[in-house]
Amino acid sequence: MPIARVKTGIPGLDDLMEGGLVPGSSILVAGHTGAGKTLFCMQFLWSGLQKGEPGVYISFEQTPEELKDDAIIFGWNFDSYERKGMCKIAFYNPFEIADVNKIITDEISKVRAKRVVIDSTSIFAMYLNDEFKVREKLYKLIEKLKQTGCTVLMTSEILEESIGFSRYGVEEFVADAVIVLNYLGVGGEFARGLTVRKMRRTNHYKDMVPFDVTKDGLVVEKNKMS
DSSP states (O other): OOOOOBOOSSTTTGGGGTTSBOTTOEEEEEEOTTSSHHHHHHHHHHHHHHTTOOEEEEESSSOHHHHHHHHHTTTOOHHHHHHTTSEEEEEOOGGGOSOHHHHHHHHHHHHTOSEEEEEOTTHHHHSOOOHHHHHHHHHHHHHHHHHHTOEEEEEEEOOTTOSSSSSSSOHHHHSSEEEEEEEEEETTEEEEEEEEEEETTOOOOOSOEEEEEETTEEEEOGGGOO
């Protein structure tokens, strides 16, 4: 039986993965600094709101004001949906949190969210210096989120010297899917590329495809695909 898919709202992307994301799954959006991770997630959340799907953006790095100011450039007015109780963009200081799972699930409950963004997974290693404990915390969070039925995006920074897809090398193993955003320098010029590295229960496109940032957000350039 075909799986009903969650549309990302990013033109051209859903075609690479059988129509979209698997509902209720956890997706790691990994990339170097400036690759477009936050924009990717904001566009995903905005797309859901256009379909009547409430959403939550939990940031441990940027304030809601910064995120919404960046979004309004693309015409995405999150304030209007927050006033309706359909959306919540929240910032939490990672050094002042006692129970990450409870904070996130409480925010989900407030708006009955269907789409969730966690930016970023670095919170777990800020107070945990053991890889096993980081993986355990992430696993427990994902299991808790699966009980809500939400489709979840988690961001992770790829360090320049890293050979993996996350800062701590564990996030890609506990997530159901991994989408990697690259910002590549070739011959003095820079280009963006996207790879669906893994996605459970999905026959996805394997090669890197170019994408661009337009006035309307991210767009996968299908006409340039190999």
